[in-house]
Amino acid sequence: xxxxxxxxxxxxxxxxxxxxxxxxxxGELVTERSGVLNLGVEGMMLMGAVAGFIAAAASGDLALGIxxxxxxxxxxALLFGVLALTLQxxxxxxGLALSIFGTGLSAFLGRGYVDAILxxxxxxxxxGLAQLPLLGPVLFDQDIxxxxxxxxxxxxxxxxxxxxxxxxxxxxxxxxxxxxALGYPVIRIRYCAVMFGGAxxxxxxxxxxxxxxxxxxxxxSAGRGWIALALxxxxxxxxxxxxxxxxxxxxxxxxxxxxxxxxxxxxxxxLATLPYLATIVVLALISRDVRRIRxxxxxxxxxxxxxxx
Amino acid sequence: MMLPRLEQRAEAFWVARYLSPFLAAALALLxxxxxxxxxxxxxxxxxxxxxxxxxxxxxGLGEVALKASPLLLCALGLAVGFRCKVWNIGAEGQxxxxxxxxxxxxxxxxxxxxxxxxxxxxxxGALGGMAWAAIPAFLRTRFNTNEILTSLMLSxxxxxxxxxxxxxxxxxxxxxxFPQSRQFEDAALFPVLFAGTRVNLSCALxxxxxxxxxxxxxxxxxxxxxxxxxxxPAAAAYAGFxxxxxxxxxxxxxxxxxxxxxxxxxxGPIGQLLPNISPGYGFAAIIVAxxxxxxxxxxxxxxxxxxxxxxxxxxxxxxxGLPLAVAGVFQGMLLFFxxxxxVFVRYRLRFGPGAAAASSP
Numbered sequence: 001x002x003x004x005x006x007x008x009x010x011x012x013x014x015x016x017x018x019x020x021x022x023x024x025x026x027g028e029l030v031t032e033r034s035g036v037l038n039l040g041v042e043g044m045m046l047m048g049a050v051a052g053f054i055a056a057a058a059s060g061d062l063a064l065g066i067x068x069x070x071x072x073x074x075x076x077a078l079l080f081g082v083l084a085l086t087l088q089x090x091x092x093x094x095g096l097a098l099s100i101f102g103t104g105l106s107a108f109l110g111r112g113y114v115d116a117i118l119x120x121x122x123x124x125x126x127x128g129l130a131q132l133p134l135l136g137p138v139l140f141d142q143d144i145x146x147x148x149x150x151x152x153x154x155x156x157x158x159x160x161x162x163x164x165x166x167x168x169x170x171x172x173x174x175x176x177x178x179x180x181a182l183g184y185p186v187i188r189i190r191y192c193a194v195m196f197g198g199a200x201x202x203x204x205x206x207x208x209x210x211x212x213x214x215x216x217x218x219x220x221s222a223g224r225g226w227i228a229l230a231l232x233x234x235x236x237x238x239x240x241x242x243x244x245x246x247x248x249x250x251x252x253x254x255x256x257x258x259x260x261x262x263x264x265x266x267x268x269x270x271l272a273t274l275p276y277l278a279t280i281v282v283l284a285l286i287s288r289d290v291r292r293i294r295x296x297x298x299x300x301x302x303x304x305x306x307x308x309x
Numbered sequence: 310m311m312l313p314r315l316e317q318r319a320e321a322f323w324v325a326r327y328l329s330p331f332l333a334a335a336l337a338l339l340x341x342x343x344x345x346x347x348x349x350x351x352x353x354x355x356x357x358x359x360x361x362x363x364x365x366x367x368x369g370l371g372e373v374a375l376k377a378s379p380l381l382l383c384a385l386g387l388a389v390g391f392r393c394k395v396w397n398i399g400a401e402g403q404x405x406x407x408x409x410x411x412x413x414x415x416x417x418x419x420x421x422x423x424x425x426x427x428x429x430x431x432x433x434g435a436l437g438g439m440a441w442a443a444i445p446a447f448l449r450t451r452f453n454t455n456e457i458l459t460s461l462m463l464s465x466x467x468x469x470x471x472x473x474x475x476x477x478x479x480x481x482x483x484x485x486x487f488p489q490s491r492q493f494e495d496a497a498l499f500p501v502l503f504a505g506t507r508v509n510l511s512c513a514l515x516x517x518x519x520x521x522x523x524x525x526x527x528x529x530x531x532x533x534x535x536x537x538x539x540x541x542p543a544a545a546a547y548a549g550f551x552x553x554x555x556x557x558x559x560x561x562x563x564x565x566x567x568x569x570x571x572x573x574x575x576x577g578p579i580g581q582l583l584p585n586i587s588p589g590y591g592f593a594a595i596i597v598a599x600x601x602x603x604x605x606x607x608x609x610x611x612x613x614x615x616x617x618x619x620x621x622x623x624x625x626x627x628x629x630g631l632p633l634a635v636a637g638v639f640q641g642m643l644l645f646f647x648x649x650x651x652v653f654v655r656y657r658l659r660f661g662p663g664a665a666a667a668s669s670p
Binding site for chain 2: 039061063079082083087088089090092094095097098100101102103104106107108111141186188222226229230233267269270273276277279280283284285287288290293306
C-alpha cells in the first residue's frame, strides 16, 4: 500500500468515525437552539441502534432498519417531550432518565441479537468523483449515511440561518416569551425540535449498528451520545462547526486504533481513554471564555416555558 | 370538549411531593407487570420471582443490605450536589477510582495484617473518589466547564484505567491470565457480621454517613446556603454565598462517598479487583437520590427499593431466564414516572373551562 493510499484509508475511516457524532450533535443542536436541553442523546442513540438492527435483521432490508431507528429515536424524544415540555419536568433530570432508560431498554430488546450477523450498509461510489486521487476514496466512496449526514448538516445550517421557520425556532430558544407574544406556538415548535433531535440520534445509532460495525452489542454507543452533547458546546451552537468537531473526534478515535495497529507497545485500554480525555480538554478550552458561551448559547436553554395566557 | 388541563398551584403541594414517589413506584410495577405479560409470563409468577423470592430468606435480606449500602452512600453524596444544582453524574467513575485506590492499597500490603489496613483503605478510597471528583470541580470553577459532561467522560476513563490495571500491572500472576487481581488478604476484607449472610461491616458505613448528611443539609448554615443556591441562585449570590465553594463541597463530598462505596464493594462481596466491579451503582444512585426527594431518609428507602430491583433482576434471570437488563428498564421507568407524577406538586388537574381559559378569547 502506498503512503497516499494509507492516508486516504485513515481519512476515510476518520469520516466514518465522525459520522455518528455529526448526526447526533446536529439533532441536539437543533433541540438546544429551540431552548431545550435533552441529555438523553445516549439513550436515544442506543434505542436507534437496537431498533435499526432488529428491524434490519428481521426483514433483511437495511432501509427498513434505518426507518425503524428513526422511529425509535423519535419515540424516545416524544417521551422526553411529554415529560419536559408538556408536564414541565426538570430537563436535566428527564434527560438523564432517558439515557438510563434507553440503555436498559436497548439491552433488554437486543438480548437475542447479540451474536446475530448482518451484512452492513455498503459504500456507494459516486461515478467519476470516486476515481479522484486521495479525495475520491475519502469523500466519494462512502456509504449513503455519510453523504446524508453532510447534506443534512448543510440543510440544517441553511434552515436555521436563512429560513423563516428557522428564525422562529431560534426565537423560541432565545426569547420564548417574545415568540409567544407574537403568536408562535413555542411548545409545538420545541416539540418539533426535540423530535428532530430524536430522529437524528436514532439515525446516529443506526449508523453504528448497521454501517460502522454492523452488529449489536450492549451499550455499543460507548459514550458517543455524551460526546455529541459536548460537540454542540464546542461548535458554539453553529452547525458548520459541528462538522469540524466531529471529524476531529473521529480522527482521535481512528488515531488510537492506528497506534494499536502499528504495534506500539502502549496499553490499548489507556489509548481508548483518548477520545474522552480529548472531549474534556476541548470542552474546558471552549467554555473558558464565558462571554463567548453566553453570547452563543440560546438564552432560554434548559428553562421550561409555560405560556401565560 | 372537557379536556383535562393543568393549572398552576399558588404554592407547591407538599402532599403530592411525598406521595409521588409511591405513585411512581406503583406505576412502574404496573408497567413491569404489563412487560412480563407481553413476554408471555404470568405477571404474578414473575412478580413473585422478582420481589418476593429474593427476600424470603435471611441470605436474601442480607443481599438487600449489601446492595443498598453502596447505593445509599453514592446517593447521599449526590443529593448534596443536586440540591444546589451541581449535577455530578460521574459517581460511577468516582466509585471506580475509590475502588482502585483502596484496592491498590490492599494489593500493596499483601502481608499487612494490622488493624490499620481497612481504615487506611477506606481513607484511600475516599481520597481516590475525591481526586476524580475534583477534576470536574476544578474545571467548572476555573474554566466554567459543564460538570455533567466532564464527570461522565471521566467515568469512562476510570473504567478503562481499571481495565488496564487488571489486564496489566495488577493482574494476578497465578490467575490463569484472567483479568483479575490477587484475592485480598483477610486483613483487607470487611469481616462478615451475620453468619449465613454476606452482610459485612461496611454496611454500617452508610448509617454513619446518613445522620451526618442530614445534619449538614437540614441543620447547618452550609445546608441553608445549598438550599438557597438551588432554589434561587441570584438570591444566593446577593447574600454573598460563594458558588464555587458549594461546587467544590458537593463534588468532593459526592466523590468521597462514592469512593468509599467502591472500597466497600471490592473489600466486601468481591474481594479482589475485576474489570466490572459495579452493576451501574453510580448511575442507579442518581435515580435513588431523586426518588428519595434528595432527603437522607427518603434516600434510605429509595436505596432499599433499588437494591430490591437489582436482586429481582438477578432472580428472574435465574428462575425465568429473563435478561438482567430488566432491572435497568425498571430503574428508568421509575424515574420517568417520578418526574411525571411530580407535575402534581406544582399543578392541579382541572376538567372543563377554568378561569384563565374563560377570560381569554
